[in-house]
Amino acid sequence: MVNEKNDKYETHEYDVLIIGAGGAGLRAAIEALAEGVRVAVVSKSLLGKAHTVMAEGGIAAAMANVDKADSWRTHFRDTMRGGKLLNNWRMAQLHAQEAPDRVRELEQWGALFDRTADGDILQRAFGGHSFKRLCHVGDRTGLEMIRTLQDRGVTMGFDVFMECTIIRLLKDGNRITGAFGYWREQGRFVIIKAKAVVMATGGIGKAYRVTSNSWEYTGDGMALAYEAGAELQDMEFVQFHPTGMVWPPGVQGILVTEAVRGEGGTLRNKLGERFMEKYDPKRMELSTRDVVARSIYTEVREGRGSEHGGAFLDISHKPPEYVKTKLPSMYHQFKELADVDITKGPMEVGPTCHYMMGGIRVEAETAQASIPGLFAAGEAAAGLHGANRLGGNSLSDLLVFGRRAGQAAAEYAKKAVSANVDPAQVAEAEREMLAPFDRGDGENPYSVHRDLQEVMQNLVGIFRIEEDMLKALAELEKLKQRAAHVRVEGSRLFNPGWHLSRDLKSMLMVSEAVAHSALARKESRGAHSRIDFPNLEEQVWGRQHNVISCEGNQMKLQQVPVKPMPDDLKQILAEDK
Amino acid sequence: MAKTVILRIKRQENPQANSRWEEFELTWKPGMNVISAMMEIAANPVTRDGRPTTAITYDSNCLEEVCGSCAMLINGRARMACSALVDKLDQPVRVEPFSKFPVIRDLSVDRSVLFENLKRVKAWVPVDGTYDLGPGPRVYPTEQEQAYPISRCISCCCCMEACPQFNENTGFVGAATIAQVRLFNQHPTGKALKHERLQALMGDGGIQECGFAQNCVEVCPKDIPLTKAISDTGREVVKQALKDFFRG
Numbered sequence: 076m077v078n079e080k081n082d083k084y085e086t087h088e089y090d091v092l093i094i095g096a097g098g099a100g101l102r103a104a105i106e107a108l109a110e111g112v113r114v115a116v117v118s119k120s121l122l123g124k125a126h127t128v129m130a131e132g133g134i135a136a137a138m139a140n141v142d143k144a145d146s147w148r149t150h151f152r153d154t155m156r157g158g159k160l161l162n163n164w165r166m167a168q169l170h171a172q173e174a175p176d177r178v179r180e181l182e183q184w185g186a187l188f189d190r191t192a193d194g195d196i197l198q199r200a201f202g203g204h205s206f207k208r209l210c211h212v213g214d215r216t217g218l219e220m221i222r223t224l225q226d227r228g229v230t231m232g233f234d235v236f237m238e239c240t241i242i243r244l245l246k247d248g249n250r251i252t253g254a255f256g257y258w259r260e261q262g263r264f265v266i267i268k269a270k271a272v273v274m275a276t277g278g279i280g281k282a283y284r285v286t287s288n289s290w291e292y293t294g295d296g297m298a299l300a301y302e303a304g305a306e307l308q309d310m311e312f313v314q315f316h317p318t319g320m321v322w323p324p325g326v327q328g329i330l331v332t333e334a335v336r337g338e339g340g341t342l343r344n345k346l347g348e349r350f351m352e353k354y355d356p357k358r359m360e361l362s363t364r365d366v367v368a369r370s371i372y373t374e375v376r377e378g379r380g381s382e383h384g385g386a387f388l389d390i391s392h393k394p395p396e397y398v399k400t401k402l403p404s405m406y407h408q409f410k411e412l413a414d415v416d417i418t419k420g421p422m423e424v425g426p427t428c429h430y431m432m433g434g435i436r437v438e439a440e441t442a443q444a445s446i447p448g449l450f451a452a453g454e455a456a457a458g459l460h461g462a463n464r465l466g467g468n469s470l471s472d473l474l475v476f477g478r479r480a481g482q483a484a485a486e487y488a489k490k491a492v493s494a495n496v497d498p499a500q501v502a503e504a505e506r507e508m509l510a511p512f513d514r515g516d517g518e519n520p521y522s523v524h525r526d527l528q529e530v531m532q533n534l535v536g537i538f539r540i541e542e543d544m545l546k547a548l549a550e551l552e553k554l555k556q557r558a559a560h561v562r563v564e565g566s567r568l569f570n571p572g573w574h575l576s577r578d579l580k581s582m583l584m585v586s587e588a589v590a591h592s593a594l595a596r597k598e599s600r601g602a603h604s605r606i607d608f609p610n611l612e613e614q615v616w617g618r619q620h621n622v623i624s625c626e627g628n629q630m631k632l633q634q635v636p637v638k639p640m641p642d643d644l645k646q647i648l649a650e651d652k
Numbered sequence: 653m654a655k656t657v658i659l660r661i662k663r664q665e666n667p668q669a670n671s672r673w674e675e676f677e678l679t680w681k682p683g684m685n686v687i688s689a690m691m692e693i694a695a696n697p698v699t700r701d702g703r704p705t706t707a708i709t710y711d712s713n714c715l716e717e718v719c720g721s722c723a724m725l726i727n728g729r730a731r732m733a734c735s736a737l738v739d740k741l742d743q744p745v746r747v748e749p750f751s752k753f754p755v756i757r758d759l760s761v762d763r764s765v766l767f768e769n770l771k772r773v774k775a776w777v778p779v780d781g782t783y784d785l786g787p788g789p790r791v792y793p794t795e796q797e798q799a800y801p802i803s804r805c806i807s808c809c810c811c812m813e814a815c816p817q818f819n820e821n822t823g824f825v826g827a828a829t830i831a832q833v834r835l836f837n838q839h840p841t842g843k844a845l846k847h848e849r850l851q852a853l854m855g856d857g858g859i860q861e862c863g864f865a866q867n868c869v870e871v872c873p874k875d876i877p878l879t880k881a882i883s884d885t886g887r888e889v890v891k892q893a894l895k896d897f898f899r900g
Contacts, residue, residue, distance in 0.1 A: 121711060122767075123807060124719040182788040185777035185839055187796065187803045194790030212803070218718060219803065226776040229767065260756055289713045323683020325691075329716050408716060411735040413683050521695040564697075565706040568666060569757045571694050572707055 084501065085265045089115045089234075090488035091481070092254060092269035094241050094296060097125035098217070098470060099453030100275030101224035102177075102477030103484065107273075108231045110485035115267060116228070117236040117256065119291050123225045126277055126289050127473065130217025131332055131404070132201055133209030134181075134474070135467030136174035140195040142206035147171040148647045149205050154468060155648055157203040158432075158461020159601040160617065161309065164640045165439035166459040170468070170475050177474035178210050186223040187212050202333065202363060203465040214332065214404045220470060239265065241295065242577055243504040244272060244303040244449070245496050251303070251448035252494040255504050259574060262567020264505055266496055270488035273480045274300055274444075274451040278431035279313075279589070282582045283536070284528035286428040287319055287330040293578040294585030296455040300435045301584060305444040307623040308457040308635075310585070311592035312432035314464055314602045315537050317367035319427025321385035326412045328427040331388065331405065333466065335422075336360040338401050340390040342371065343421070344379040350386070365463060365602055368426040372537045375425065385425030391418055426537055430469065432460040432602065433592070436622060442480035445624075448487060452480035462601025511576045517562030520576040527554050527582060535590050540606040544594040551587050558583055591632050592621040655680040658700065658744035659689055661708055664755050671755075675700040675744065686733040686747060687712055687722055710759035717873060720806030723813070724749055724759045730810040730871045733759075750813045763809045769829040773852045777842045789840040802835045802881055804874040811868035811878055823857030827868035830859055831881040837888065850885075850892040859889050 091107045093100045096118035107114045118125065137150040150171035155162050182188060182196065189197040189212055198207045212219045228235075241256040245266075253268040276296025280288025301307055318331040336342075342360050344350050354370040355362040362370075371386045381387055390398055395418035399406050402417075409415040409422060435444050435451035437458060442450045453473045460468060511517070534547035558580060563573045598612035599605050611617065619634040640648075656677050664671040676693050677700040678684075687710075694707035712722040715734045722733040725748040727741055738745060753761035805828055812818045812826035833849045836842035853859040859882065868878040 120713050121721060121763075124711075124713045124721045126713070128719045128806075129714045129716065179787060183777065183779050183841060185836065185842055187799055187835075187839075188791075190791050190793045190796045192793065194792045195787075213800065215718065215804065218806065222803075222805075226770070229771065230776045230778075260760075289715065289719075291713065324681055325683055325685050325688025326715065411717060412685065412737075414737055414739065519695070525695075564704070569709040569760065570706065571709070 085263065086268065087115065087265070088268040088493070089113045090269065091115075091271045091273065091484045092117065092267050093273045093275060093481070094254065095125070095275035095277060095453070095455070096122055096235065097127040097275060097277060097453065098220055098224065098473030099455070099477035099480070100125075100273070101221070101228050102474050103273045103275055103452055103481030104228050104233045105224065105231060106478045106481030107485040108228070108233055110482060110489075112485045112488050115234045115236060115269070117239050117241055117254070117267070119238065119240050119259070119295075121237050122235050123221055125221060126291055127470075128218045128221050129287070129289070129330070130220070130470055131214040131330070132466050133199060133211030133216045134174070134178055134220070134470040135201070135204060135208050135465065136178045136210055136471055137171060137206070137208060138175045138178065138196060138198065138210065139206075140191055141198045142208075145206035145208060148650075150174070150208065151644070152647055152650070153204050154459070154465060155461070157463055157465040159463060159611070160461065161600065161620070161637065162461030163439055163458035164638070164644055166476070168644060169439060169479070170459055170471060173475045174471040177471065177478065181220065181223055181474065184223050184227050186219050189213065201466045204467065209467040214334070216470060236265070236267070240574065240577065241299060242508055243500065244299050245500055246303060247494040247497065249304070249446055250494065251446065252496060255501050257508065260569050262570065262573070266501065268493065268496060270491040270493060271448045271450065271484035273442075273484050274435060274449065274455045275453050275477065275480070276455045278454040279582065279585045280428045280431075281578070282527060282531045282586045282589075283428035284532040285319060285321070285328040285425065287316060287328050288428065293582050295578070295581045296451065297434055297588070298581035298584040300444055300449060300451065301588070301623070301625055303446060303449065304625065305446050305449055306436040307588055308433055308436035308620050309462070309592070310433035310588040310623055311596050311603045311621060312462050312601060313428060313589060314364070314430040314432060315368045315426040316429035317364055317371055317426055318388060318424040320413065320422070321381070321425040322383040322423045323413055329408070329412065330427065330429070331422060331424050332402070333364075335388060335390055335402060335405055338390060338398075339393060340388050341392075342367075343387045343389065344374045345381055346379055348379070350374050350379070365604070368537055369604060371424070372426055381423050383423055385423045387421040388424045389421035391420055430454065430464055432462065432464055433457045433589075440479065441483035442476050443483060443487075448491065450480040450484045452476040462603060508577060511561050511563040511573065514560065514562040517560045518557055520558070520561040520563065520572055520579055523554060523557045523561060524575060524579055524582070527579070527586065530554065531586055531589070535586070535593055538604050538606050539593050541594065544590055547590045548587070548594070551583060551590060555583050587630060588623045591630060592623065595621055595632055595634075657684065657689065657738050659686075660744045660746050661758070662748040663708070663758050664749070666757060667754060674705060680738075684738040686726055686736040686738065686745065687715060689738060690733075708759065709757040718806065720808035723808040723810050725751065725813070730813040732808060732810075732873050735873070750809065752813055752818060753809065766807055766809055766812070766826075766828060769825040770832060772825065773829055773833050773849045774845050775829070775832040775836055777836065777839060778845055779841060791840060795838070799835055799838050801877055802831045804876055805831060806874060808873060810871045810873060814867040814871040816865050816867065817861050817863045822861045824861035825853070825857055827878040827882060830885050831876060831878055834881040834885050837885075847892055850889050851896070853885065853889050854893060859886050862886070
């Protein structure tokens, strides 16, 4: 690619720049390459190690290999119902219609799947899906997906900027002209000029103390898009998975798969009571994610939690061989990471911040954000999942909308003319980035991050109430002040404290959007549970999205009506299974 | 005094710099692993003798032994740091970067040689376009079960680090790459490139460099049957070589 020798910065030029190398980013890159444009992918970590590798359950696609009655219509209906109808219905429709093609394509590219006796791709049942729908390979579907997409991308020839963090989107007027970032290894800055940018940066789990997300999940894409003038939507909807590890401390938040409960695992409090009897006597441990998460949380809050603030999940009443055969990865995980033998004793589990339903507001067909030249896909984008995501729908989301974003970005780039980079924007971003080294005194970024996690965990967590969220907003103001004055020791060479000082800015921005949106939505819907407004409120809140944008330097929140659904889709929703 | 753990960590400022050791003493916590210990050091980077230092550089991501990022030498053994429980390690815990890959900084090394090797053996399926190609070929569970164990590779490179033959003199591609050849040569569409992959494993750095030390299978965190993959592939390579000879 063109390597312009700028006197100060390493500079590259592409047609399409993709930020993030998880499932959505890699799928977007493959599609853009197929359109014949020049493509670069930027990744904070190493290629092939993105957060997608941790996905276990599978890819939801109505292929009807196992349950012949399945169809895109049922998948659409399940997704909408799971999302409490706040989903972008057009996205839900495209997703349900296109997911099977995306799975077949992945298979053709070399992905391995578990098979039926007839040699088709095997599909498994999952919460909220009416039929057996999740295409999977053991419990490591995400890894298989990333490996396949990565192999494909490498053969097609994209350029990868590994261990590189983007800190600013560059603009000419309202239009995107590229991005400015730094190599994590050397601390050197880099300009990547591009006609179109795709955000595929994932979520915001690291703003919470207990999360199943990796260190990369600091909301970068949402924050960069917001700063560049794009709108964010439905930011109050943060999914907490009911069972993450709570002990030992080094592994807190790591996911304990739903399959443990599926195989007969029971949940008890410290008094030995099987507490789900109180909350959902019919479905017990196999109730929906939001209900189980809230139940465990309530037990802990009322003083019946385990020693380390969780509940006891026990599968040890089953024969050891059964546990090892049915739950090999969980057996391995607890053995390796916690030195706990789950065939002999209980696991200590509690809710863990898992997924962000909200994100960059995009058009369904093109994944284009509200500013020209910016696209978003996967967890970074909002819309498909509404108020609550079904398991399995995220991997299919990555494939369907990653492809659409890559295609639309390439088409956009073909028509666009290249623009110049504004040196003032670059200089400002550089100054801000380097400031933590120059401060004579100031706080360590780690202490600010720790306090942010406490604020979000305790005040904008599973249960929300107005007074807590007002307090959270006041605390976030203080944290922003503190973050603006952090001091970093050492040099720019691979300095994790320095990296965190920048990630903090993104996390604080996104956290503020979450708190504002959560405070505004005066109802309980899906993953958003208000103690002071415990019911669904269809008349007002069933009909509007919270939309966040930046005005001047202020965060602006407004309500935007949900688009009316066409009659044919309404009819599908009304049908019973 | 509270129970403590001691870590001796090999540090290196940049690829050219000399390495040095630093010792850290941390308050013991139940279930501590090497990564969580290094996270604590990052939040308060002070050595055992009270000297302020910098946070340690290392690659990591999932912290549940799935992504393959945090491979390093711990008490001399190539393994994943996230699953290295401190309680199960002799103290002081010696933590070093892989010795056969160029050090970038501290424990972070350049493992791009694996990508280069995978390109050499064409570890992918050759199909055109990104359009829907219709249903793929039927694969029966028995075939899938053969491929599954090899497909678990997390590209951590432990097998390469541990292999006595993996070095600059031999240029050996290593066990992970050979296992991927085995995987793609079994794939219904991937088979189309079978002969090219086998040919890529002939000659210098190819499969004959394997000395059957079996260290690879010993250290693999995913228990991949690497030695079996190597011997199965070895037979295929010999058959291909004979075919090429008689055709030649």
